[in-house]
Amino acid sequence: MDSDAREFLTRLLETPSPSGYERPVQDVIREYTKRFADEVKTDFHGNVIAVRNPAAPFRVMLAGHCDQIGLIVQYIDDDGFIYFQSIGGWDVSVLIGQRVTIWSDSGPIPGVIGRKPIHLLSEEERKAVPKMKDLWIDIGAASKSEATQKVRIGDPITIELASRELWNNRLISSGLDDKSGAWVVIEALRRIDGNKLQSACYSVATVQEELGLRGARTSAFGIDPHVGVAVDVTFATDCPSMEKKEEGEIKLGKGPVIYRGPNMNPRVVERLIQVAEANNIPYQLAAAGKATGTDANAIQVNRAGVATGLISVPNRYMHSPVEMISLDDLDAAATLLARFVESISPQDDFVP
Incomplete structure (x- = not known):
């Protein structure tokens, strides 16, 4: 990964893009x-x-997809405390005590998510799964009138945007689902050798995947591709409590994951595998026996159908503020896609 690619990744991770509010990252x-x-x-x-x-x-x-899960301002009480809805699927327990930013028209507003201290929780409250309605954001406002000078109902909110590199070339950040994928498809486009490119290659940073694969549906309709590959994250199972019998054996640092199953075009899948092996690009295989919940599903059924594949980046702690990936997997995924596109000829037959 060269300095330009690394800088681009850093900027993506430092830029807010909750679903429906992706303008800054665009x-x-x-x-x-x-x-x-x-x-x-x-x-x-x-x-x-x-x-x-x-x-x-x-x-x-x-x-x-370039959108990340986030929150949205729902209600401001008389004391200036801010209540919120979810944008996308959060485990509420990971929100407690998090630093957040409200992205208001007047600029970013820092705050923290508060809850009653553990000392004051009843026995029943301690045992219960926390509910979002029992949490609030404190921006330091002394009253509702003070808070509403800066914050409006419907303002988007993100967990504090920060990334950090760990041992073994691993990276933690919020929003790696799926700024990882957005980075991969854009970087793949850059790495393609123009002398080998025989097709039109469209790299799309799709929006609103977390709300129902919406951006992939609309962009695929506009492009009308013959072949499509979605890039997302998938569950790494090389950490405690993950069940390999249910989720497969997926490890950080062992390469991007190529999915096989009824939602993937077999000719696309085999071409991805052939390209990886011919170019000594590490990869892992995973099975998906049903709809994957990724942009691949929307692309596959576009118009009269698209020959579709799915590549995923292994991710620990998905939908949390500390998602973890391997930069080596990210780099390999971009190279794999670049070589895959270079391999395609207009004469290729992707009909199953």
């Missing part, structure tokens, strides 16, 4: 992709679409 992606893409545009839904060799009749779409 600017970061557009600025980076204009260096090497032939065209960059943002559609009405908010998907950022970068393309190389757009005149080619055979179209390949790479998709990674």
